[in-house]
Amino acid sequence: MTPDSGDVAISMEKLTRKFGQVVAVRSLSLIVPYGLIFGLLGANGAGKSTIIKMLTTMLPPTSGNAFVAGYSILTDAVQIRRRMGYVSQMLSADGALTGVENLMLFAKIYGIPRSVRRSRVESALQFMGLTDFGTHPVSSYSGGMIRRLEIAQSMLHRPKVLFLDEPTIGLDPVARHQVWQKLKEMRESFGTTILLTTHDMEEADELCDRIAILQSGNLAVAGSPQELKAQAGTDSMDTVFIHFSGQTSESASNYQDVKQIRRTARRMG
Numbered sequence: 001m002t003p004d005s006g007d008v009a010i011s012m013e014k015l016t017r018k019f020g021q022v023v024a025v026r027s028l029s030l031i032v033p034y035g036l037i038f039g040l041l042g043a044n045g046a047g048k049s050t051i052i053k054m055l056t057t058m059l060p061p062t063s064g065n066a067f068v069a070g071y072s073i074l075t076d077a078v079q080i081r082r083r084m085g086y087v088s089q090m091l092s093a094d095g096a097l098t099g100v101e102n103l104m105l106f107a108k109i110y111g112i113p114r115s116v117r118r119s120r121v122e123s124a125l126q127f128m129g130l131t132d133f134g135t136h137p138v139s140s141y142s143g144g145m146i147r148r149l150e151i152a153q154s155m156l157h158r159p160k161v162l163f164l165d166e167p168t169i170g171l172d173p174v175a176r177h178q179v180w181q182k183l184k185e186m187r188e189s190f191g192t193t194i195l196l197t198t199h200d201m202e203e204a205d206e207l208c209d210r211i212a213i214l215q216s217g218n219l220a221v222a223g224s225p226q227e228l229k230a231q232a233g234t235d236s237m238d239t240v241f242i243h244f245s246g247q248t249s250e251s252a253s254n255y256q257d258v259k260q261i262r263r264t265a266r267r268m269g
Contacts, residue, residue, distance in 0.1 A: 009034040009161050009193035010055065014064035017050050024050040026217040027064065032210075034160075037187055037194045039204045042214035043247050048197040050217075052163055055195070056086050069160045085154030085162040085192075089169065093149050095139035099130055102138060103153060110157040124152040127189070128182055144175025148182060155186060162186070164196040168203060176200075180207050201237035213244040220244045 010032035017025045025047040032038045040048045053059035055066055057077035066073045069083040093102050103121040112120055125134045128148040138146060147167065154162060167183070168176040180203070186192050198204055204211055205225045212222040221228060221244045229235060232243040241247065 007033050008067070008070075009036075010038075010066065010068055010195060012051075012055075012064070012066040015051070015054060015061055015066050016063045017047075017054060017059065018062045023217050025054070025061075028217075028219055030212055030219060030222065032193060032195060034193050035187065035191055036209040037183065037196070037207055039208035039211040040195065040197045040214065041199075041204060041211055041241060041245070042220075043245055045216070046214040046245070047217040048214060049165065051214075052086075052165060052195075052197065056084060056163055057081060082157070083160045085157070085159035087147075087150050087154050087163070087167065088165045091146075092153060093138045093141075093146055095137065098135050098137055099125060099141070099149055100134040102149060103134075103156065106153040107156050112157060120156055124156055127155075127185070128152045129178075142175065143171050144178055147171060147175070147179055151179070151182065151186075155190070155192070158190060159192065161193045161195065164194060166198060167196055168198075168200065176203070183207065201241055205237040213241065215244070215246045220246070 008031055010030075012028050012030045015025055015028040016023070028047075028051070040051060042048050050059065054061050054073060055068055057073050057080055061073070068080045071079040071083070073080065094105075097105070100121060103124055104117060107117040107120060122131070122134075125131045128151065130145060130148060130152065133141065133145065138149065141149065151162075151164075151167075164183075168179050171179065183194060184207070187194060196207075208225060210222065210224050211228060213220045213228075221231070223231070225237060225240075228240045228244070229237070232240045234240060234243070
């Protein structure tokens, strides 16, 4: 594949990652076209985070390859990082700084020319509905505002592909819907391809154009929410997840899920 060619934003080719004798991701082949919001679903341990780490060049694969914006994760890490954004579950905004100061810091990290940094920061604040709070310390922000600021940080350099790890975990319903709306607007305004992980089936149904459900490091199924519901014979994404992920209603949310959700909820206020 040549850089930025065709309509494929992400291409995984027999992507595999082992940790000792444990296979976290097993020979995964998957294509994500440009301009989609694509969801990775699966129980904890299904391989979602490992896939994100490989695609963002933070973790090398054991075998196989993947291409992001046409560049190989094996040989073109620098080129990929220039063209991607990443928002993890970990807090990336500094509460002691204002929103503007956080964004200016990230603009410098991304190598945005000094002559356009201020206008790019102002544009990002406006796009995320944070203009009136740009001079306020981030420690005074609500959880939803922090998440929108983190997304603003990730889009300063106009990435072709944005990776989001549980983008709305711990947020109240109003804040969740605000983040969903901004992600849809980002896709429409900038053509950004978004790949996200989520345990929120309402989020997957509402936000994602296509979904891949993983089971123990393997691809169980991929398709649009409507297609997957039809295959499972249901109108419920919860039932779709249980059907294809191999989870039961009892095991679908285990101790580690609850522990992570509560930790993130505390962080987001």
